[in-house]
Amino acid sequence: MTAAPARLAALAITFDNVTAAAHRLHGIAHRTPVLRSATADARSGARLFFKCENFQRMGAFKFRGAYNALAQFTQEQRRGGVIAFSSGNHAQAIALSARLLAMPSVIVMPHDSPAAKLAATREYQQGQRDSEVVLYDRYTQDREAIGHQLAAERGMTLIPPYDHPHVMAGQGTAAAELIEGVGALDSLVVCVGGGGLIAGCAVAAHALSPGIAVHGVEPEAGNDTQQSLAAGRIVHIDTPHTIADGAQTQHSGTLTFPVIQRLVASIVTVSDAQLVGAMRFFAERLKIVVEPTGCLAAAAVLDGVLPLRGQRVGVIVSGGNVDMARYAALLAGA
């Protein structure tokens, strides 16, 4: 899984981009804690280091990429502001980053988004000039078309959730911090949606811990990246039915996929039941709230889906934003 520098140069980002992102985020993003658990170690047979991005600002790693992208806007782009379409953590990450950088933000969200997510996004936009949530009907309207149209009309810059070099480099700072904090690792396990997180983390991990094996974890129902690696090209799937709402992507990005092809050792999958098991484990043993998508990597490690016995393993816990009623129902086994 190593490659000659000449070939690496073709990828969308390098480790220098991750380092530059870390400087931009210094003192602004939280340096999230790394938790350990003797019980988890015993269960997996490995030494596990959980990098807890559920404690990141706005509750997920997405803040890293969003802020890194917005911080590189030109003066003119800042005046126009940012637009994003997302019903999830990327929306809040963009809204919060825009607030911190004093620029307008427009977030295009489905009209039936959970009230809590709408409220959180609007809270970040409060008092910010020209900022709003634009609702669309997900059954009759195309969010990308709406986003591009608004961007053109209002002179705003669209920032996609994963397929952007600045977003990818920002996400990579999670792995960089982890390895700087705990030292070299044998493996790093990361959830996979569109691939922004794992691409950034893979670049950082290979630079800081040569020889590391980076593994991705997808929901069983939505293994598009696993299929893409097997096919050698980006495979598109229907929107998968899974509780891991952050990994309901239909395909990898054109920038993220080449990085995954080059630097990721394997992609494995876990079931929704395994996600719930990991979610309970986090609550009961580590006393932390993790959203379903954030449980992907841990579920694969705790349930022995990956052969990691005897290794030092980093596990990215990607976020903790979950509706309380839904969280309670999942914990209760409903």
Added chain:
Amino acid sequence: MTAAPARLAALAITFDNVTAAAHRLHGIAHRTPVLRSATADARSGARLFFKCENFQRMGAFKFRGAYNALAQFTQEQRRGGVIAFSSGNHAQAIALSARLLAMPSVIVMPHDSPAAKLAATREYQQGQRDSEVVLYDRYTQDREAIGHQLAAERGMTLIPPYDHPHVMAGQGTAAAELIEGVGALDSLVVCVGGGGLIAGCAVAAHALSPGIAVHGVEPEAGNDTQQSLAAGRIVHIDTPHTIADGAQTQHSGTLTFPVIQRLVASIVTVSDAQLVGAMRFFAERLKIVVEPTGCLAAAAVLDGVLPLRGQRVGVIVSGGNVDMARYAALLAGA
């Protein structure tokens, strides 16, 4: 709330005892994180520092006092081992501390204790010589009598959950760490059961942050300490009905009460509904799992029960051990 040294000398512990406890616990107890929340600050009008003992070993501050007590056993006491009666966190704290110090432990628990608590206690005792859980019928048998009888028969030392100077001094290290970490505070808010935690913390807080006001929080249904302060003597109440199972004590201790009288500014109460509100706040905003008793101090602060506007306030989050089914039901509002 200050007192001349001559009078302080009459209390069961001094700050030197807390300092000595901190040395014993160094490298053994976790130095638990202090979390901050902009939302909590806005809601309370204060700057809040949450000392998160739910991340302590075995999931609660109780480890501090138990280990500090057992670490001071003589060689003969270590041979005989320790006995405790508890259905809660003290049981696990004693069992884990005994394991670490390689001594036998006998824990007297009600026969209808939650399976998870029995299992956790037995897990700590696994492979330890002469260690066991002794079950009793809480409706027909007296646990204190059983405890004292077993202690005499087996040559074991009984460690009570709060009314013991070594236990009190150990618990005080939580406040000491908090103030050493974040600097002087105007107020410190602590939950109150038998008073071991608040007594130890009050001694540490007054030593490290002169002029600090220490406030205790009890469940509305079980305000024995509030009543005792008003009466000027230890008032006994019936076992209160509250979800804060760690604060279902019927009276303060003979050692803890004089410290509370001397060093605690006020005791306030919160309802079970307020505890659930704080529990949800912790899950939703801070992404941490806190047991009902651990929400007492935070509930009083978040709901404005104490006048703390503009102050720097320490809030002790005492533990995170809660049965998952019960936790889910509370989050869901059942």
